[in-house]
Amino acid sequence: MKATDITTQISTTAKMLNIDKWDYGASFSNDYSVQVDRGAAKQLKASQKQVITLRVWNKENLVGITTTSDLSETGIKKALKQANIASAFGNKNEFTDFSPLAKDPIQVKEFDKKNPLGIKKLLKILREAESKLIDSHKAIKSIPYNGLSESFYERIYANSDGAFRNYSKSQAALYLYARAEEIDKKPRSSGSVKLGYGVNDIDIESCIKEASKKTIAHLNYSSIKTGKYLVCLSPEAFLTLINAFSSIFNARSIIDGVSLSNKNSIGEIISIPALNIYDDGLNEKNISSAPFDGEGTPTKKLSLINKGKLENFLHSESTAKIFKTIPTGHAGLGSKVSVSPDWLVIERSNECSDLNMSLEHTNYQGEFVYIEELNAIHAGVRASQGSFSLPFDGWLYKNGNKSSIESATVAGDIKYLLKNILNIENEKELTTSGISPHVWINELSITGDE
Amino acid sequence: MVTSSIKSSEIRFGECNKKLLEEVIFYGISLGADFVELFIENSDNSSVLAEEDFITSVSPSFGKGAGIRIFKDKRDGFVSTNDLSKHGLMRSISQAIEMLDISEKTNKLTFNGLNKLKNYSASKIDWLNEVPSINEVSEKLLLSTKSLKKDKKVVVRKGSYARNWQEVIIASSDGTYSTDIRLHQTVGLNIIATDAQYRSNGSRRFGSHGIPDEFRSWDHEKAANDVYESSMNMLYADYVQAGQMPVILANKFGGVIFHEACGHLLETTQIERGTTPFSDKLNTKIAHESVTAIDEGLSEGSFGSLSVDDEGMEPEKSILIKDGILKKFLSDRAGELRTGHKRTGSGRRQNYSFAAASRMRNTYIAKGEFTKDELINSISDGLYCKSMGGGSVGATGQFNFAVEEGYLIKNGKLTKPVKGATLIGDAKEVMPKISMCGNDLELAPGFCGSVSGSVNVTVGQPHIKVDSITVGGR
Numbered sequence: 033m034k035a036t037d038i039t040t041q042i043s044t045t046a047k048m049l050n051i052d053k054w055d056y057g058a059s060f061s062n063d064y065s066v067q068v069d070r071g072a073a074k075q076l077k078a079s080q081k082q083v084i085t086l087r088v089w090n091k092e093n094l095v096g097i098t099t100t101s102d103l104s105e106t107g108i109k110k111a112l113k114q115a116n117i118a119s120a121f122g123n124k125n126e127f128t129d130f131s132p133l134a135k136d137p138i139q140v141k142e143f144d145k146k147n148p149l150g151i152k153k154l155l156k157i158l159r160e161a162e163s164k165l166i167d168s169h170k171a172i173k174s175i176p177y178n179g180l181s182e183s184f185y186e187r188i189y190a191n192s193d194g195a196f197r198n199y200s201k202s203q204a205a206l207y208l209y210a211r212a213e214e215i216d217k218k219p220r221s222s223g224s225v226k227l228g229y230g231v232n233d234i235d236i237e238s239c240i241k242e243a244s245k246k247t248i249a250h251l252n253y254s255s256i257k258t259g260k261y262l263v264c265l266s267p268e269a270f271l272t273l274i275n276a277f278s279s280i281f282n283a284r285s286i287i288d289g290v291s292l293s294n295k296n297s298i299g300e301i302i303s304i305p306a307l308n309i310y311d312d313g314l315n316e317k318n319i320s321s322a323p324f325d326g327e328g329t330p331t332k333k334l335s336l337i338n339k340g341k342l343e344n345f346l347h348s349e350s351t352a353k354i355f356k357t358i359p360t361g362h363a364g365l366g367s368k369v370s371v372s373p374d375w376l377v378i379e380r381s382n383e384c385s386d387l388n389m390s391l392e393h394t395n396y397q398g399e400f401v402y403i404e405e406l407n408a409i410h411a412g413v414r415a416s417q418g419s420f421s422l423p424f425d426g427w428l429y430k431n432g433n434k435s436s437i438e439s440a441t442v443a444g445d446i447k448y449l450l451k452n453i454l455n456i457e458n459e460k461e462l463t464t465s466g467i468s469p470h471v472w473i474n475e476l477s478i479t480g481d482e
Numbered sequence: 483m484v485t486s487s488i489k490s491s492e493i494r495f496g497e498c499n500k501k502l503l504e505e506v507i508f509y510g511i512s513l514g515a516d517f518v519e520l521f522i523e524n525s526d527n528s529s530v531l532a533e534e535d536f537i538t539s540v541s542p543s544f545g546k547g548a549g550i551r552i553f554k555d556k557r558d559g560f561v562s563t564n565d566l567s568k569h570g571l572m573r574s575i576s577q578a579i580e581m582l583d584i585s586e587k588t589n590k591l592t593f594n595g596l597n598k599l600k601n602y603s604a605s606k607i608d609w610l611n612e613v614p615s616i617n618e619v620s621e622k623l624l625l626s627t628k629s630l631k632k633d634k635k636v637v638v639r640k641g642s643y644a645r646n647w648q649e650v651i652i653a654s655s656d657g658t659y660s661t662d663i664r665l666h667q668t669v670g671l672n673i674i675a676t677d678a679q680y681r682s683n684g685s686r687r688f689g690s691h692g693i694p695d696e697f698r699s700w701d702h703e704k705a706a707n708d709v710y711e712s713s714m715n716m717l718y719a720d721y722v723q724a725g726q727m728p729v730i731l732a733n734k735f736g737g738v739i740f741h742e743a744c745g746h747l748l749e750t751t752q753i754e755r756g757t758t759p760f761s762d763k764l765n766t767k768i769a770h771e772s773v774t775a776i777d778e779g780l781s782e783g784s785f786g787s788l789s790v791d792d793e794g795m796e797p798e799k800s801i802l803i804k805d806g807i808l809k810k811f812l813s814d815r816a817g818e819l820r821t822g823h824k825r826t827g828s829g830r831r832q833n834y835s836f837a838a839a840s841r842m843r844n845t846y847i848a849k850g851e852f853t854k855d856e857l858i859n860s861i862s863d864g865l866y867c868k869s870m871g872g873g874s875v876g877a878t879g880q881f882n883f884a885v886e887e888g889y890l891i892k893n894g895k896l897t898k899p900v901k902g903a904t905l906i907g908d909a910k911e912v913m914p915k916i917s918m919c920g921n922d923l924e925l926a927p928g929f930c931g932s933v934s935g936s937v938n939v940t941v942g943q944p945h946i947k948v949d950s951i952t953v954g955g956r
Contacts, residue, residue: 072557076581078574079562081837083545101490101545101564116544121530121540121616151559151581176755210679211878218908220877258724288533289674291640368539411872411884416638416674417681419905421954423882439880441904441954443724465639473845479724479906479954 033103039190042086045109046192051116055130055191057326057365058082062237065181065456066154068162070174076151077434083335084108085326085365088115094122097367118367126287128369129348131359135197139314141321146184146202146230154180154231158206161236165208171251175243177209177223182231189328197324201343204231208243212251218438219306220253221464222246222405222425225464227319244403249427253436256428256480262400262454263442263476264393267461267468269403269424271376274309275421275465276413277446281311281336283351290416292447295355297342303450305340306384313374317462321375325363331374334360339381346371352401376466380456386479391455391472395432401478402427402434418446441481449473491568493526493548495649496526502568503653503869504595509873510552510575510903511655514584514589517553518575518593519654519815521792522546522566523546525833529644530616540616545835552578555819560837596659598876602789603649604661608799610647613667613680619643622702623669629706630673636710636716638674643667643697646938648833650792657677658794666691666785666938668927673707675713682901683886689785689927691938696783712869712887715899722888722955728864729905729948730857730891734926737941738870741774741845741930743881743909748802748810749764749828749840750817751933759879759910760808768808769913772850775803777812779827781844785927786939793838797827802845806914812841832935839934846942850919856944860893865903865953866891871904880908882954912948 033041038058044052061081067074086097086108096119098111158180166172181204188198210222224242228234265273279285280293280302295299313331314321317420324330327349335343346354348363348371364370378386392404403426412422421443427434452474460469492500503520510518516681531539531835539577548571550560559581561574564643614622623641676683686709690696701823731739752758758767769775778799779788790796793815800810813821814829817840829838858866866889873883889896925942 049855073582074754075837076557076559076560076578077837078559078577078581081562081835082564097541097542099545101547110544114544118540118542118616119536121620123536123538124558125538132667151856152583174756176757204789221876221878262554302715314592366539367541407876408872408874408882411874411882414683416683419902421884421902423876423880423904423906423954437905441882441906443721443902443904443954443956459538477956479904479952481952
C-alpha cells in the first residue's frame, strides 16, 4: 500500500465514522541483521514492520489515539473507533492541535538510494570482520556482542487539514564488542559502533581497529583510589551526559515538573561562557536525520546554550502554545506528545579566554582521569535531581603514562559540572550521537576498589 | 514499501488453523529445513496516565504478526511479518531458507503433522472482557494521585496503568501445537518532592499475570503512603560516602541484583556467547552455602508466570543454585541445541518480532532462618538498601545498581538516610559473600530487557547480607 493510499483510506473511513479531524504518523520498514559466533552464523533476522499511530479530535476538541500494525480496512476502522473512544479521556488541561508548521517546506536530504545487500553478503562481511578482530590480538578470544544490519524505511505524517509529508531512507550499522582474557586477570571488553546509509558506507576496517585498540588498551588494569580527580570526558562521554540531562532544555519536562529548568530559565547562565550547545538534527553527519518530527514540524537547527546562557527550549505543538512560541521540530507522536533532542553539537564559544588551554588530553603531563565511555545511564542518572553516579571505562594518567582503571564509578551533579568546566578542547569529534570536543572538569568524585 | 495481503487463506484467531499451519510448516521442511517454528500473535494493549488530578494520556494499541524460525543444523534464521496470509507466511519461510543458504532439500527430520491442540486459552477467553474499563482505571488512578497529595513539598504526582493482553498460537515441526492467552497488568506510582535545594524521587510498581480483577483490589492508599514516606525520608538525605562495606539488601525488589548479576549468567544464551564465568561450573560451589536460588514460571498470579513458554513448552521449577552449588542453567530450544542443556520452559520473547531465547521468569533467592533485625545487628558499619533502582551488567559480568532509598548502619542500628549510592561488583565475587538470608521472602514485578526484547518477570529474595561490596558515592 502506498502512503497516499493509506491517507485516502483513513480519510474515507473517518468520514464514514463522522470524524472530522485526524492526523497520523506511520512507519514502514524492512530490516535485515546478522550476528556471528566464531565464524558460525548465530542469528540471522529479517523483519517487515508496519505501524501507524492515529489521533482523532472529538467535538469537544479532545484528542484520542491508537497505535496498530493492522493496516487492513478493518484494522484502520477499529483504530479510528478506538481513538474516538479514547478521546473522551483526552487531556482537558492541555489542548493539542495540528502543528502550525505541518505544511511548511521541509529539507529532505539527498542521498544515494541503497539496495539491500542481502543476508548472505551481510554474513560474509561480518564473519570476515569477526575473524580479523579475533586475529588482531592473542588475548581477544571472542566477539560476544556483534552485529551487522541494514534497514530500509519510510516515514509519513498526514492530517485532515491537507498536510502530507514523507521520506524514505536507509541506514546500516556495524557493532563489534570484543572480550579479551588473560590468565589470572579479569576479562576485559570494549568495542566500536559505525553507522552509514548503507553497508558499503561503513568503514569496517576502522571499526575493527578501534574495537581492537580499545579492548587491548584495557588489558593491563589497576584499581583506582577513591577520591576527587581532575577529569577529561571524551566527546562520547560528554554527549552521553548532556543527552541524559536534556530535560534541562525540554519544555515537556519543565511543564511536568521533572526538569531542573523552569519556564523563566531562558537567559539563565547555566555553564561557563565558553560552552555552546546546538541541537542539529539535519547536520550532514547525522545518519539518522529526519526532515520532520512526529507532528510534521520541520526539523531545524536550534541553539540550546549560547556562551553559557540557556537560549531555547525544545518544543512540541502543545508545549510551544503554553510557552507562547512555535514548535521546534522535536515532537514524538503519542497520546501525550513527547519531546526529545535529535542530535547534539557541542563546541567552544568565542568567549573562551578563561579556559585552561594547556589541558589537552594528548599531552597533559599531570594526573587526571580520562573517561572514555559512561555506562548504565538508565540506572545512574537522576535527571530530575541533577545527580549522576555512573560506572565508566577509562584511564588514570600520571606523568604521561596511562593505566586502565579496573572498575570505578564517577559521581557528580550536572549543574556543578557545567560550571566547573576547565577546558573545552578545540578539536571536535564525530560520534554516533553527535559532535563534541573533549571537555575537562575541575573535580569529580571517583569510587574505585582501593 | 508494503504489499497487500492475500485474504483467501489467513490465520484467524479463535478458529482452527491447523491445516494452514501444517501447510506452511511442511513447505519449510520440504525446502530442507531441519526444524520450523511459527509464533503467531494477536495483541490488545492499553495504558492510562494520571498526572496530579487529571488523566493526561490514554493509549490503546493492537496488532497482529508472526515470527517464523527455521533451524538447519545449529544455525537459525528468523523472519517476522505482519502479513498473516498463507502467502505471507510462506514468503517468510522462503526468506528464512534463503538466509540459511539451504540449497539441498535433504533434511534430517520429517514432519508428521501437528499434535492435538493444547488449548491453554480455554479458561481465559473472557479475560479481556473482565479487566477494568478505562473509566474504572482512570477513577482509581486519580484517587491514587490524590492520596499522594499530602504535603506542599510534593510537586509531582503520577499514577500509571498498563494492560497487555496477548493471544498466541505456537506450532512447530516437532508436532507442538498450542494456543494461550496472557494478561499482564501493572500499576505504578511516582512522586517528586522538593524543599529549597533539596529534591527526592519515590516510585513503586505493582503487577500481576492472569488476574483480570487484580487492579480493582489494589490498595492505592497503602501504596501512596509507602511512596510518600520513602520520598520524605530521602528528601534531606546526605550523599553516601564511597567505599567498601557490608550491606543489607531488602527483600522484594532487592532481588533485582541476583536477577541481573547472576541470573542472566545462568541463561544458555550467555554460555553460547561465552560471557558467563559459570559455564563449566555445574555441580560446583559458586555461592555461599546459605544461598539457594530458584527460577520458575508457576507461582499463581506472579508477573513472570506462564502456562506455556513461547516455544510451546510448559514451564518447570528450576533450582538454579542449591546450598551454594550450581545445579542448572535456563535453556530454550536453541540453547539445548547449542549447549546441550535441556529445555526448562524458559523460551521467551517480547512479541512476534523477536526470536525466543532463554529468559528468567520468577527468580528468587530462597528464604533463610534469620530475622531482618538479626541481619542488621550483625553489622557495625555498613549500608541498608531499602529500595533499589535500576541497574545493568556489562559484557564482563560486572554489575552496578542504584540505591533509591538507603540508610547507614552504625553499631547494628539503622541511622540516617543517604542518597547517591551505587552498588558495584561482579557475580563471581559477590555470590560467595552473601552470608545470611532472612526469613521474609517476598516477590516484586519487573521488566527485563535482553536479547529477545522486554519480558515480564518477578524478582525476589528475603533480606540478605553481603559481607563486602563496593559502594559508589561522593
